[in-house]
Amino acid sequence: MESYLQNLKDNCLKITPRRKAVIDIFVSNGSRMGPYDVYGKLKKRLSTIGLPTVYRILSELKDIGILVQSISEDRQLRYSLCTLPDVHHHHFTCRKCSKIEEVEFCNFKGVSRFIEKKFNAKVEAHQVQIEGLCSECK
Amino acid sequence: MESYLQNLKDNCLKITPRRKAVIDIFVSNGSRMGPYDVYGKLKKRLSTIGLPTVYRILSELKDIGILVQSISEDRQLRYSLCTLPDVHHHHFTCRKCSKIEEVEFCNFKGVSRFIEKKFNAKVEAHQVQIEGLCSECK
DNA sequence: CTCTAAATAGAAATCATTTCTATTTATACT
DNA sequence: AGTATAAATAGAAATGATTTCTATTTAGAG
Numbered sequence: 001m002e003s004y005l006q007n008l009k010d011n012c013l014k015i016t017p018r019r020k021a022v023i024d025i026f027v028s029n030g031s032r033m034g035p036y037d038v039y040g041k042l043k044k045r046l047s048t049i050g051l052p053t054v055y056r057i058l059s060e061l062k063d064i065g066i067l068v069q070s071i072s073e074d075r076q077l078r079y080s081l082c083t084l085p086d087v088h089h090h091h092f093t094c095r096k097c098s099k100i101e102e103v104e105f106c107n108f109k110g111v112s113r114f115i116e117k118k119f120n121a122k123v124e125a126h127q128v129q130i131e132g133l134c135s136e137c138k
Numbered sequence: 139m140e141s142y143l144q145n146l147k148d149n150c151l152k153i154t155p156r157r158k159a160v161i162d163i164f165v166s167n168g169s170r171m172g173p174y175d176v177y178g179k180l181k182k183r184l185s186t187i188g189l190p191t192v193y194r195i196l197s198e199l200k201d202i203g204i205l206v207q208s209i210s211e212d213r214q215l216r217y218s219l220c221t222l223p224d225v226h227h228h229h230f231t232c233r234k235c236s237k238i239e240e241v242e243f244c245n246f247k248g249v250s251r252f253i254e255k256k257f258n259a260k261v262e263a264h265q266v267q268i269e270g271l272c273s274e275c276k
Numbered sequence: 277c278t279c280t281a282a283a284t285a286g287a288a289a290t291c292a293t294t295t296c297t298a299t300t301t302a303t304a305c306t
Numbered sequence: 307a308g309t310a311t312a313a314a315t316a317g318a319a320a321t322g323a324t325t326t327c328t329a330t331t332t333a334g335a336g
Contacts, residue, residue, distance in 0.1 A: 055293065056294095112268075119272060121271060124233065126266060130265075138260050150282095152282065153333075154332080194283085215323085281335105283333085285329095285331090293322090295318105296320085298315105300313105302312095302313080
């Protein structure tokens with residue numbers, strides 16, 4: 001938790017009860033959540049909290065690398081704690097419980113070479129979304 | 139073009155001027171487009187066309203495998219012709235001109251095995267979005 | 277040509293997300 | 307500890323992509 005707060009300071013973001021609560025929800029919950037999920041959990045602790053505040057905080061935490069943003073099947077925002085902020089990695093999402101695992105492995109080079117050769121193109125980025133069932137939901 | 143119309147028939151969808159026009163726009167254009175892009179192009183040929191009609195037709199063409207649906211960075215719908223309907227493949231999108239190339243190559247098994255072993259999970263699906271610059275925009 | 281279910285136009289609704297503005301608060305500095 | 311100030315927030319309102327609704331039109335079978 002301390003390192004998250006330090007991260008906020010390092011990025012000139014004040015440590016407010018709202019921000020601490022959002023981080024805490026992700027730390028204690030661990031799964032992938034949308035703004036409305038987070039809002040629902042926050043309401044229990046802080047009765048006066050606005051949805052726009054949740055959206056803003058989630059976006060800020062993404063910007064400084066505490067959360068990862070992803071897009072769900074229904075094209076809506078999802079966030080999850082990023083435990084590997086500086087390493088290139090992908091995400092595995094459980095289709096049943098929405099838990100997210102960080103996949104510190106990427107064999108994308110082959111595809112990249114294939115594309116650059118076949119289409120004479122320049123590959124700049126890639127994003128992989130992997131889905132399935134986690135050990136508990138299997 | 140004939141095979142597209144046959145595909146419509148096979149799926150009990152009537153061959154209407156609107157549907158033909160939408161397919162034609164993709165065939166002659168080739169790039170990835172959103173509903174509003176398609177709507178704009180349709181307006182030139184058919185003055186009375188509604189945006190809801192465009193959304194519906196795009197969704198229908200996706201359902202029968204003529205178009206591929208993808209989600210762009212801005213979380214909006216994008217469609218492109220699917221020339222490899224039955225083969226597992228991915229898509230490469232040019233960041234400059236939005237042209238889309240179908241990548242008939244996938245070395246995903248390694249990642250899949252890694253995940254199943256490390257997390258004791260079951261991988262069911264994956265989706266890869268690759269971006270860069272095409273040969274012309276390079 | 278006629279009939280019928282499917283397709284469509286246009287208006288309206290939906291709803292996630294963002295913007296705006298007045299008020300409150302964290303924190304740097306006395 | 308008290309104060310000043312920029313940052314953060316609540317709540318209302320706006321935005322805008324997408325979907326739904328309904329009356330009208332049309333493709334295609336017979």
